[in-house]
Amino acid sequence: MSSTTYKLNHTDSFGNGDAKSLAENGFNHLTSLAQSEKAVQELLLQQTPMQATDDHLIEFSEALRTVAKALRGAAEGKALAQAEAAEWKRRYELERSKNVELQHKELSNGVCANESNSQRIEHLAKSPRLYAQENSSNGMERICSHEVLQDGGFNSFTNKLKRKASFKLSWGCKGMANDQHKKEIVSFERGNISTAERSSKQISLTWESDPQTVLIITKPNSTSVRVLSVDMVRWLRTQKGLNIYVEPRVKEELLSESSSFNFVQTWEDDKEISLLHTKVDLLITLGGDGTVLWAASMFKGPVPPIVPFSMGSLGFMTPFHSEQYRDCLEAVLKGPISITLRHRLQCHIIRDKATNEYETEETMLVLNEVTIDRGISSYLTNLECYCDNSFVTCVQGDGLILSTTSGSTAYSLAAGGSMVHPQVPGILFTPICPHSLSFRPLILPEHVTVRVQVPFNSRSSAWVSFDGKDRKQLEAGDALVCSMAPWPVSTACQVESTNDFLRSIHDGLHWNLRKTQSADGPRDT
Numbered sequence: 001m002s003s004t005t006y007k008l009n010h011t012d013s014f015g016n017g018d019a020k021s022l023a024e025n026g027f028n029h030l031t032s033l034a035q036s037e038k039a040v041q042e043l044l045l046q047q048t049p050m051q052a053t054d055d056h057l058i059e060f061s062e063a064l065r066t067v068a069k070a071l072r073g074a075a076e077g078k079a080l081a082q083a084e085a086a087e088w089k090r091r092y093e094l095e096r097s098k099n100v101e102l103q104h105k106e107l108s109n110g111v112c113a114n115e116s117n118s119q120r121i122e123h124l125a126k127s128p129r130l131y132a133q134e135n136s137s138n139g140m141e142r143i144c145s146h147e148v149l150q151d152g153g154f155n156s157f158t159n160k161l162k163r164k165a166s167f168k169l170s171w172g173c174k175g176m177a178n179d180q181h182k183k184e185i186v187s188f189e190r191g192n193i194s195t196a197e198r199s200s201k202q203i204s205l206t207w208e209s210d211p212q213t214v215l216i217i218t219k220p221n222s223t224s225v226r227v228l229s230v231d232m233v234r235w236l237r238t239q240k241g242l243n244i245y246v247e248p249r250v251k252e253e254l255l256s257e258s259s260s261f262n263f264v265q266t267w268e269d270d271k272e273i274s275l276l277h278t279k280v281d282l283l284i285t286l287g288g289d290g291t292v293l294w295a296a297s298m299f300k301g302p303v304p305p306i307v308p309f310s311m312g313s314l315g316f317m318t319p320f321h322s323e324q325y326r327d328c329l330e331a332v333l334k335g336p337i338s339i340t341l342r343h344r345l346q347c348h349i350i351r352d353k354a355t356n357e358y359e360t361e362e363t364m365l366v367l368n369e370v371t372i373d374r375g376i377s378s379y380l381t382n383l384e385c386y387c388d389n390s391f392v393t394c395v396q397g398d399g400l401i402l403s404t405t406s407g408s409t410a411y412s413l414a415a416g417g418s419m420v421h422p423q424v425p426g427i428l429f430t431p432i433c434p435h436s437l438s439f440r441p442l443i444l445p446e447h448v449t450v451r452v453q454v455p456f457n458s459r460s461s462a463w464v465s466f467d468g469k470d471r472k473q474l475e476a477g478d479a480l481v482c483s484m485a486p487w488p489v490s491t492a493c494q495v496e497s498t499n500d501f502l503r504s505i506h507d508g509l510h511w512n513l514r515k516t517q518s519a520d521g522p523r524d525t
């Protein structure tokens, strides 16, 4: 009995031969091995101080597990061996978490080494069944994988303790603040990766001081919009005491109504437009989605929160009804309000004839999409696409749409792209009429930079447009570079972003509208 245990502890590796011979001795042998307090005590008492190290404890535990495997089928013996192995494992973990170095020092000095080890084993040997009973309610097999990995036992091949490898995560973004932000979202404590946040949650805007200045942008050539704007400007001034900015065209319209509108402010040039975000607290749009796009395009940097009133036929970004504009504006000016944070794309054209790569044209910001198409050319476009300098594909067809998720319900949808919730950060890569059977649209992560280049051997030039406007020609060798812009557009929600999004696809597109099947018919039995 004791020789068996002695052998187990002094063999460098416990091969199948040892396990088998133990198994052959049968169930009784194992039971007595595990139960015999004396035998286990003897085991330790026979160790020299150096031999009775924690490595021996691990080896012993490994051996018992091997035996347990070999005795599969002998139910009681198996349970007993598992209980032993698990207890040895637990015990080892406990000891290791104490000061291992100190323990080794004690052992090599011979200070109470046998005594401390034998006491440990004595305790274990006394109560394997009790321990098994205590743990059976939790399930003996349920040592969680994290713990098993941390205490992987002894690797006889490398002669090292098996431990869970430690690691760190880092992000390839510039600036500590960004990195810190990511760390708050993704934690990797004790080797377990978990996320607290995956995309923007419902965002609520609360005013910390009262809004004082409002900019109203209106769809041109619409009588209903003109009538509404006159009423709204008057109400905001007289009832709310706000400063009001409008476009030069609208100021003329208002003054033609009455000279009392001379309090209304406007701008004279682009420089003044570029400073509007420093003066305007709230932006109101009266029109359809196109008016929201127009308003957003005026802001090449930060954009004030937008309250979009629907005066068009399709309202994906315009959840507010003009009939109740007073109630709605009362609520918005008071706050808090739910907003949808809509990401924009920033686009640069790099000309082949540019003398260096930084010589780009004005940066364009789009809320819906940037489109590269064949324009009036009757040839296929041929566009080489790269994502962070990796070649993606060559588009041969009518063109390519790089869309925001807000724009996913616009042109990209018509070209076969998915509809995506506007707060999902990402770039949609949607071909227009590709001449290929296998070109499916992609959605790329928000952090990538996409480059679309007209190859030098292209038969024709391509045309690029930004939210359906500002068309520019791309000659062979020219490229469009596109990435997520740091200035999103926040639009006020009627309810909250998900509810508003679902309403817009139901009302605007009659998404998945189908007559409900009647209950009258065949059924599963």
Ligand SMILES: NC(=O)c1ccc[n+]([C@@H]2O[C@H](COP(=O)([O-])OP(=O)(O)OC[C@H]3O[C@@H](n4cnc5c(N)ncnc54)[C@H](O)[C@@H]3O)[C@@H](O)[C@H]2O)c1
Pocket: 288, 289, 290, 291, 293, 312, 314, 315, 316, 317, 368, 369, 406, 407, 408, 409, 410, 411, 412, 414, 466, 467, 468
């Ligand atoms: N085949 C197409 O579907 C197609 C073709 C060209 C342009 N467009 C879209 O038109 C947009 C420009 O809009 P516009 O009003 O200045 O031009 P527009 O007056 O020609 O209107 C285009 C239509 O697209 C709708 N729309 C705009 N943005 C939308 C969005 N985010 N979700 C759902 N529908 C949206 C508008 O409500 C409008 O009905 C472009 O950004 C492009 O997405 C679509």
Ligand SMILES: Nc1ncnc2c1ncn2[C@@H]1O[C@H](COP(=O)(O)OP(=O)(O)OP(=O)(O)O)[C@@H](O)[C@H]1O
Pocket: 217, 218, 219, 220, 247, 287, 288, 289, 290, 291, 292, 293, 294, 311, 312, 313, 314, 315
């Ligand atoms: N303030 C503005 N100045 C110049 N053009 C504008 C302005 N507002 C909107 N537009 C343009 O007017 C066009 C129509 O605007 P919008 O989409 O808002 O109205 P709509 O066509 O009636 O809406 P819908 O398409 O939903 O029926 C768009 O091309 C848009 O760019």
